[in-house]
Amino acid sequence: xxxxxxxxxxxxxxxxxxxxKAAGFSKSGRNFRRSLxxxxxxxxxxxxxxxSSASGRFTVNLGAYYPGLADILEQPLGKPWPTExxxxxxxxxxxxxxxxxxxxxxxxxGSDIGALANDLxxxxxxxxxPWLAGVSTLTGAQTQPSSPVHAAAxxxxxxxxxxxxxxxxxLLTRDHPLSxxxxxxxxxxxxIEA
Numbered sequence: 038x039x040x041x042x043x044x045x046x047x048x049x050x051x052x053x054x055x056x057x058k059a060a061g062f063s064k065s066g067r068n069f070r071r072s073l074x075x076x077x078x079x080x081x082x083x084x085x086x087x088x089s090s091a092s093g094r095f096t097v098n099l100g101a102y103y104p105g106l107a108d109i110l111e112q113p114l115g116k117p118w119p120t121e122x123x124x125x126x127x128x129x130x131x132x133x134x135x136x137x138x139x140x141x142x143x144x145x146x147g148s149d150i151g152a153l154a155n156d157l158x159x160x161x162x163x164x165x166x167p168w169l170a171g172v173s174t175l176t177g178a179q180t181q182p183s184s185p186v187h188a189a190a191x192x193x194x195x196x197x198x199x200x201x202x203x204x205x206x207x208l209l210t211r212d213h214p215l216s217x218x219x220x221x222x223x224x225x226x227x228x229i230e231a
Contacts, residue, residue, distance in 0.1 A: 041093040042084070044144050048095075049082050052154030056162055070118050074173030076101040080165060081121035085141065092145040096131065097157070099165050100124025101172045109190045111222060126172055126181050133164040186219070193226055202228050 049067060057080065062069035067082040081098040088094065102119040114123065121127065131140025140160075142153055171177050175194050182188035185208050192201035205228040208215060215223070223229045 040090045040146050041088055041144055044146060044148055044150065045082070045084055045093065045095050047150045048142070048144065048148075048153045048157060051150060052157035053080075053082075053161060056158050060166060068121070073169070074177075075105060075175055076103050076173050076178075077119055078102075078169050078173070079119060079121045079124055080161065080169075092143070094141040094143045096129060096139070096141045097161060097165065098122075098127065098129055099133075099169060100127045101169060101178065103175055103178060103191075103194070105175065105194050106178070106187070106190055109193050109226070110186075125187055126178055126183055128168060128181075130160055130165050133168050134160060189226075189228060198227065201226070205229070 046067075053069065054064065057064070057069045061071040061073065062078075062080065063071070067084075069080040071078050079098075079100045079102070081100070082095055083098055084095045085093055098121045100119070100121040100123075102114070102124045104114070106125055107113055129139055131138055134140060142157060144153065172181055175191050179188070179191050179195070182191060185204055189201040189205040192198075192204055205223060208219075209229065214220075220229075224231055
């Protein structure tokens with residue numbers, strides 16, 4: 038563990054601990070998780086792989102996982118909580134902030150933990166939590182699908198068969214064929230004709 042890792046952990050503890058606990062999250066390592074609406078939600082603090090012992094940086098990843106969508110996609114989680122990268126919908130905090138670009142917080146062993154913690158908390162509470170609240174249901178997830186397959190699966194989960202067929206159709210016009218697995222899934226859900 039680098040010398041900067043405890044600084045990042047202190048910023049997380051001071052900046053996110055109380056706010057996210059009040060919002061219904063539980064903490065495990067650098068991950069916060071809660072169940073809200075139809076989703077399991079994850080906030081992950083990611084340290085850069087290029088951090089050194091003297092300095093580094095971190096960012097925040099957000100994700101929402103939908104057990105109902107996983108059932109339709111035939112990809113059950115198999116454990117109580119997803120990791121952020123297993124979530125059906127994911128965002129980096131910076132893309133939700135006014136600048137709309139990837140944002141990383143720089144830290145070193147002399148960083149002002151209180152100032153960093155305050156900035157981190159403000160960013161997550163003002164931009165991250167509202168986004169997560171907005172995608173807590175499959176209806177909210179419809180506005181942010183990560184792929185045509187997810188878009189079609191969300192429509193199926195909402196009982197919108199015709200919309201699912203329409204959303205899946207662009208995959209059929211691509212130059213490369215669908216995988217056998219995806220083809221069988223689409224056939225089982227009547228998204229294409231046999």
